[in-house]
Amino acid sequence: MISSGAWTLFHANALCLTRRLRPVARTNPLLLFLVVLTPAPLIAGLAWAGWRGAAILVASSDGASTAVILAAGVVFAIPGFNVQHVSSLDRSLNAQIRAAPLSRLELFLSTVGIPFTICCFVLTILSLALFVPLVYAAGATPYAAVQLALFEASIFYAAGAAGEVLKRVARRQLAAVLALPPLILAWVGGGLVAGGGAWPGIVRPLGHAVLNTGTEPVLQLTSGLLLLLFASVGAWISLPALLGIPEQQTFSHAGLWFRVPGSGFGAVLSVGLKRMGRTASVRRHILFVTFVAGTLSCLTSRLLPGVAQVALGGVVLLSAVSVAIVPLATYGANRDSNWLWRSAPVSFATYVLGMVGAGFCAGILAVVVPAMVATLPILWIGGLFELGTIAVIVVVTVLLATGVGFLVPCSLENTSEQVLSYAAFGASLVGFFAAGPWVAPRLVVLGFPESLVEVGLALVVAGLVITVASLSEYERRNK
Amino acid sequence: MSGLRISGATKRYGDKTVVSGLSLTVEPGMVASLVGPNGCGKTTTLRLIAGLATLDGGSISVSGYDTVDFPLGAKRNLGFVPDTPSGFEQLTVREYLELYRNLYRQPHARYKERAGILLEAFGLLEHAEDSLGVLSHGIRRKIATTAALSLDVPAILIDEPTVGLDPEGVVVLRRLVRHIGAAGSAVLLATQDLAFAEHVCDHLFLIHDGRLVADGSPACLRERYGASSIEETFLEVTGMERRIDDFERRLDSFSR
Numbered sequence: 001m002i003s004s005g006a007w008t009l010f011h012a013n014a015l016c017l018t019r020r021l022r023p024v025a026r027t028n029p030l031l032l033f034l035v036v037l038t039p040a041p042l043i044a045g046l047a048w049a050g051w052r053g054a055a056i057l058v059a060s061s062d063g064a065s066t067a068v069i070l071a072a073g074v075v076f077a078i079p080g081f082n083v084q085h086v087s088s089l090d091r092s093l094n095a096q097i098r099a100a101p102l103s104r105l106e107l108f109l110s111t112v113g114i115p116f117t118i119c120c121f122v123l124t125i126l127s128l129a130l131f132v133p134l135v136y137a138a139g140a141t142p143y144a145a146v147q148l149a150l151f152e153a154s155i156f157y158a159a160g161a162a163g164e165v166l167k168r169v170a171r172r173q174l175a176a177v178l179a180l181p182p183l184i185l186a187w188v189g190g191g192l193v194a195g196g197g198a199w200p201g202i203v204r205p206l207g208h209a210v211l212n213t214g215t216e217p218v219l220q221l222t223s224g225l226l227l228l229l230f231a232s233v234g235a236w237i238s239l240p241a242l243l244g245i246p247e248q249q250t251f252s253h254a255g256l257w258f259r260v261p262g263s264g265f266g267a268v269l270s271v272g273l274k275r276m277g278r279t280a281s282v283r284r285h286i287l288f289v290t291f292v293a294g295t296l297s298c299l300t301s302r303l304l305p306g307v308a309q310v311a312l313g314g315v316v317l318l319s320a321v322s323v324a325i326v327p328l329a330t331y332g333a334n335r336d337s338n339w340l341w342r343s344a345p346v347s348f349a350t351y352v353l354g355m356v357g358a359g360f361c362a363g364i365l366a367v368v369v370p371a372m373v374a375t376l377p378i379l380w381i382g383g384l385f386e387l388g389t390i391a392v393i394v395v396v397t398v399l400l401a402t403g404v405g406f407l408v409p410c411s412l413e414n415t416s417e418q419v420l421s422y423a424a425f426g427a428s429l430v431g432f433f434a435a436g437p438w439v440a441p442r443l444v445v446l447g448f449p450e451s452l453v454e455v456g457l458a459l460v461v462a463g464l465v466i467t468v469a470s471l472s473e474y475e476r477r478n479k
Numbered sequence: 480m481s482g483l484r485i486s487g488a489t490k491r492y493g494d495k496t497v498v499s500g501l502s503l504t505v506e507p508g509m510v511a512s513l514v515g516p517n518g519c520g521k522t523t524t525l526r527l528i529a530g531l532a533t534l535d536g537g538s539i540s541v542s543g544y545d546t547v548d549f550p551l552g553a554k555r556n557l558g559f560v561p562d563t564p565s566g567f568e569q570l571t572v573r574e575y576l577e578l579y580r581n582l583y584r585q586p587h588a589r590y591k592e593r594a595g596i597l598l599e600a601f602g603l604l605e606h607a608e609d610s611l612g613v614l615s616h617g618i619r620r621k622i623a624t625t626a627a628l629s630l631d632v633p634a635i636l637i638d639e640p641t642v643g644l645d646p647e648g649v650v651v652l653r654r655l656v657r658h659i660g661a662a663g664s665a666v667l668l669a670t671q672d673l674a675f676a677e678h679v680c681d682h683l684f685l686i687h688d689g690r691l692v693a694d695g696s697p698a699c700l701r702e703r704y705g706a707s708s709i710e711e712t713f714l715e716v717t718g719m720e721r722r723i724d725d726f727e728r729r730l731d732s733f734s735r
Contacts, residue, residue, distance in 0.1 A: 099531060099559035
């Protein structure tokens, strides 16, 4: 049961968020319309995709069952890690409230825990919309969908615990690594209980249950999953409850070498970049995502060559999405430095165009280069995607993040705002990548070269971002 | 054991020691202030007491509760006014006060009565339904002060009490702090406003480079250092007198 202190604080935060969004919705009726209408078609689309994919997956080999569950795990692990790793207990509340008599657990639950759990719940519903038709088509028992939901929640919380461990280790709280052995033991133990062995643990029997490709005892599998879930939630919640709020111990020298240029825009951008460079969570986040994307790409190509193409696409997109939180959450280079943007002698046109240009450049530098380096071995082996296509996907992703950052400016450390911005970003990505494959072939048929169509689509997104940024900035300045 | 007790408190940020072996006691009914130049560790000391920063050495207790061993007990007995009010911009003044009261689980009627009196005294009744985000820094300081000083707690911390306040607000705050002290609470301020400290406080702690360099009542300190005001005492104790004299000699550079 959630204590009243945690609930009171969460409620106040949620109230603030709702009120912050009210003017955005009022001045952007189209956005409001989309927000209201998006969930139903999204769930319907997922169910349709699950139904369509069911026949192929059910008819495929045994290897697909493991790959499907692993992919579902990765899809839950990355947001779980991101949300927890970037959130900050100590900066999302003011000093007066933090000095109030709230336990560590209450502080954690109110600022991070409840939004984190809501995020997990929403993702699980979306996942079930995709997988329930699959389970039905495969003729599996209804328990399989519930077991899959338990697995996804376990992975989400375990990834959250891992994100917290990394954050604390970076702040010299080495005791946090003690949370990892129970997680590993639970993974191994859960796998052994469910009859899947230590590696890949519970994944194989769960895949059999979901795709109905083996006879798995329901009780053992459920017991193994519950063990994993309790261990994950236990590790996730015990770190902040036992170790408290980590303090920033060190001063970062990142960005010291930046010279402040003479022009107004250059000066503002330079200061923004310095601040971003010194935000340790952003730096660690990008490094971690690049590492995970590279490792997963290599592992997927070695272990699961049959589904390498799908996995590669997913990993590239996920890494781009993960890194895209930087422009997503750095409205005006950094929300904290808005005063600088406002007071600097920068014209409105320079501001908007400069931000989009900066988003483009930062996107290419921060995303394309590490993502390409990470996925290059696979490109050499398979030659599955052309570099140009990957670059377009990544640039579009980062541009969409910049646009959403203008529409729903969020602060990194506030978990509720972070989750909301992910949702808006996710909806815009789904919209674009659903419309893109429909539009592109029709333009190619008309005689436009394919590469030109791709660049054209990216430019359309850039145009939309400029429009959104212009409107948002105009509205802000005339408020 | 009641009041605020600090014993050998030490706080480091990286290689820099901000508070070094600081020991002091604020008894119930005493209004005291930490006084010192910028960066001397006043705010950090208040943050240590309020549980916003962790001690690297020593101990602190609030109303007998050790802030490390019994942080909730200590916090429950402590109201804190930070130097920069921030956050919760979309809540109205009333909602913020209600949130703060809820977190301390204070009786509704008594807190509401006290907060109403303070809002009226600070001239804030007309802003009661305004969002915090649209209010000026000074008004937000008054609201933070109202929130903390309406609590029925035995210890109060106020960081830079007069910053951002208009003269009327300063008068209200001065009388309020004296009254709260006389009623038995231990009040610790951290301020650079020496005139305010001299008028309000029973005891001053002069801090320099994170260490306690002198303490006593304002009259006692003036007498000890043969100074006519606390400002003079402060300059002498911190060794800043020579720097000020030097500065005055070089003021010609600013002539047009």
